[in-house]
Amino acid sequence: MPALLPRVKTTLSIVAHRRVRGWLDGEYRSVFHGKSHDFDDLRPYVPGDEIRDIDWKATARHGSPLTKRYIASRKQAVMIVVDSGRDLAAVSASGEPKRDLAIQAAGVLGYIAHRHGDQVGLVTGDAAGSALVPLGGTEGHLERLLQIIHARASLQGSPSDFVGQLDYVARRFRRRMLLVVISDDQALAGTGHGTSGTGGTSSASGANARTQSTPGAPASDLRPLLRRLHAQHEMIWVSIADADLVAATPRGAELLDVQTFGELPEFLRRDPQVRREYAERATAQKTETRDILDRIGIASTRIESTRDVVPKLFRLLERHNHAGR
Numbered sequence: 001m002p003a004l005l006p007r008v009k010t011t012l013s014i015v016a017h018r019r020v021r022g023w024l025d026g027e028y029r030s031v032f033h034g035k036s037h038d039f040d041d042l043r044p045y046v047p048g049d050e051i052r053d054i055d056w057k058a059t060a061r062h063g064s065p066l067t068k069r070y071i072a073s074r075k076q077a078v079m080i081v082v083d084s085g086r087d088l089a090a091v092s093a094s095g096e097p098k099r100d101l102a103i104q105a106a107g108v109l110g111y112i113a114h115r116h117g118d119q120v121g122l123v124t125g126d127a128a129g130s131a132l133v134p135l136g137g138t139e140g141h142l143e144r145l146l147q148i149i150h151a152r153a154s155l156q157g158s159p160s161d162f163v164g165q166l167d168y169v170a171r172r173f174r175r176r177m178l179l180v181v182i183s184d185d186q187a188l189a190g191t192g193h194g195t196s197g198t199g200g201t202s203s204a205s206g207a208n209a210r211t212q213s214t215p216g217a218p219a220s221d222l223r224p225l226l227r228r229l230h231a232q233h234e235m236i237w238v239s240i241a242d243a244d245l246v247a248a249t250p251r252g253a254e255l256l257d258v259q260t261f262g263e264l265p266e267f268l269r270r271d272p273q274v275r276r277e278y279a280e281r282a283t284a285q286k287t288e289t290r291d292i293l294d295r296i297g298i299a300s301t302r303i304e305s306t307r308d309v310v311p312k313l314f315r316l317l318e319r320h321n322h323a324g325r
Contacts, residue, residue: 004146005139008107042066077135077177078113078120079233080106080145081169084152085126085160086258087184093241094305099153101240102182103146104309109180110142123169124148126158130168159259162186163222170229179235185242185302187285188222188292223292230296236320237293237300238313244282246275 042058045065058066082088082102092098110120119135122145133145162183169179229235245255246269255264268274286302293300299320301312 001147001150003143004103004150005107005111005143008104008111008146041069043069076113076118077175078110078118078180079123079135079169079173079177080110080120080180080182081123081165082106082149082182083126083160083162083165083184084124084149084157085162086153086155086157087160087162088149088153088240089155089157090184090258091243092304093243095243096306098184098240099150101303101306101309102153103149104306105182105238105240105303105313106149106180107142107146108309108313110145114139114142120145122148123165123172124152125161125165125168126152127161127164128158130165132172155258163220163225166222166225166229170225170232173233177233179229179233180238181235182238182240184240185282185285186222186239186289188226188289223296226292226296226298230298234320235298236316237298238316239289239300239302241302241304242282244278245269246278 042055043066045054045059045067049067053068055066055068088098088102090098092101106122113120114137117137119137120142121135122133123130124133125131133148136142136144166181226235245264255266255269257264290300290302299316301316303309303312
């Protein structure tokens with residue numbers, strides 16, 4: 001299997017505008033709310049910097065705004081949480097494998113943490129159980145985490161169990177850390193708006209086959225568990241957007257449920273009423289999920305394609321940063 005971390009670095013370098021370089025060079029320090037940080041140096045002000053971080057005396061001498069840059073005074077812990085069941089082997093809204101978007105998201109956030117001396121771990125699993133990769137701080141360790149996500153998110157794997165991974169984290173960890181939750185679209189309140197787990201390409205089913213999972217809601221309301229996790233840890237939430245089950249597809253293309261491998265009939269996908277109701281439910285779920293996370297205080301973003309990963313993750317970090325001030 002080719003190395004995955006170099007792809008993450010390449011993606012970052014392609015979009016390395018000033019805001020990205022700022023996060024790589026020092027602004028990540030503010031992701032951990034309430035932690036102590038030491039002054040490092042000064043750099044030119046860029047839009048989005050905190051006004052309170054401007055060094056006004058140095059600005060007056062220099063003639064243009066200068067911002068104080070800090071480094072964390074001690075290492076922090078970042079735990080990436082990914083349900084690596086079959087849902088992650090499905091395709092995303094862009095037609096790309098959800099697994100690839102999850103790996104990019106985990107790689108970008110993990111690499112930023114590594115660049116600042118923080119340690120990164122991984123909780124991953126499916127209906128068969130959860131597995132922990134302990135915290136580590138090297139590029140080799142981060143590469144290992146990405147390879148594990150890639151290997152375990154397979155159509156040959158066990159069904160997904162997103163709730164199980166969150167419950168494992170709630171029971172397993174007492175130390176405060178930053179939880180990075182990476183999931184496909186999830187119905188968090190059990191309201192029946194769910195369209196979770198949609199999308200994916202199955203090499204076993206032919207070139208035109210697209211593997212999907214059918215709409216469904218979680219068995220229980222996840223809000224109490226999320227509040228419990230948020231009280232114990234800092235959290236950010238990354239949703240990998242599901243593919244549209246009823247979007248136009250080539251006639252005769254096969255759509256399968258990644259959980260049961262049952263086929264979604266073509267005549268249903270082409271029915272105007274089914275399409276309309278599906279679109280309404282999908283919109284309702286996206287809105288509900290965002291509102292629930294906002295009310296709890298968890299900054300979130302929704303990624304539809306590879307080109308979304310870096311800009312949306314940096315905006316996510318900025319929202320998380322401002323929420324804690």
